[in-house]
Amino acid sequence: MTDVLPYLVAVWIFLVGCYGLATSRNLIHAVGCLSVCQSATYVLLLAVGYRDGATAPVFSDLEPGARPVVDPVVQALALTDVVVGATVTALLLALVIQVSKRHGTVDPDELSELRG
């Protein structure tokens, strides 16, 4: 069970984020839910790269080969993920500010009609 538990945690975080997105009554809350969905990918990536008893793949104070290290490729991918996630969140929040200015509401259910 513990062999797959971290993967199942990632699945759970992703589904909770999706549930929040679908039932959201506030666009800011929806942007937050999207970040929750995205954090599932951090958990999944880092879980894939983990190795029992290993340390960080940084050799400034570690003799190469002295200890096993975790997979650096997925760590770099998680770093990419965090940066892209943060900028996308910023862009979405900017859109929410414009929606609230133009329509006077941030409830997605009240944004059904098109306005010129």
Next chain:
Amino acid sequence: MNPRTRLGLVAVGGTGLAVLLVAASLRLPDFGGDSHPYGDRAVRESLARHTANTIASVNFDQRAFDTLGEMTILFAAVVGCVVLLRQTRDEHRARPEPADVAPPVRRYALIVLPIALATGLYVIAHGQLSPGGGFQGGVVAATALHLLSLGADYRALERIRPVGLYEVGDAVSASAYVVTGLAGLVGGTAFLANTLLPYGTFNTLSSGGTVPLLNAAVGMEVACAVVVLLARFLDQAVEIEEESGK
């Protein structure tokens, strides 16, 4: 669609997705297993090119072209925010009023500001040696500047933060990354291939060939991007107001 049907639809779709994802998780290699073929190769290549921080080597050497794409996403998002959060015709700027700051907050912010700024620059500079790098250090350095608006006031922040200059800095550092890549072409190797500069002594600041250069370019870009983004959001919160009577 009413909320009830929507919830029903989400339940059906969510259950299907959950079943598929769990089935996929059960077939993944065991957590904590010893087989990481890509990781082992990345570590070997990183050591061969004298880069102590393998993650920096993956980002700025082995996958440097992907990092160029990622940096472009960052740049595009900043441009998008600048366009979305501009001052429109029916809005005007109000002068921000100075407000009282509690003395402990002021003292703490002003003490931490130089420390945070130095930490950010340190993290950028040592990206190829120790955990950190341009992306992380850039965010620390940029947010450190904003402690000034807590410690002094918003107008003091605006004086040390001419947004136009940071916008130029963002573009210049993004181009610096591309130029470093093109230098490889001029020097007879491939675009962004780390074979042009000597790799230096392992575990010193100048080791890793082009890794420190690309790392510095990204650090500057992230710092400028965060400053520009925060400036736009703060403008919306503090300065820009809708015309009265609208």
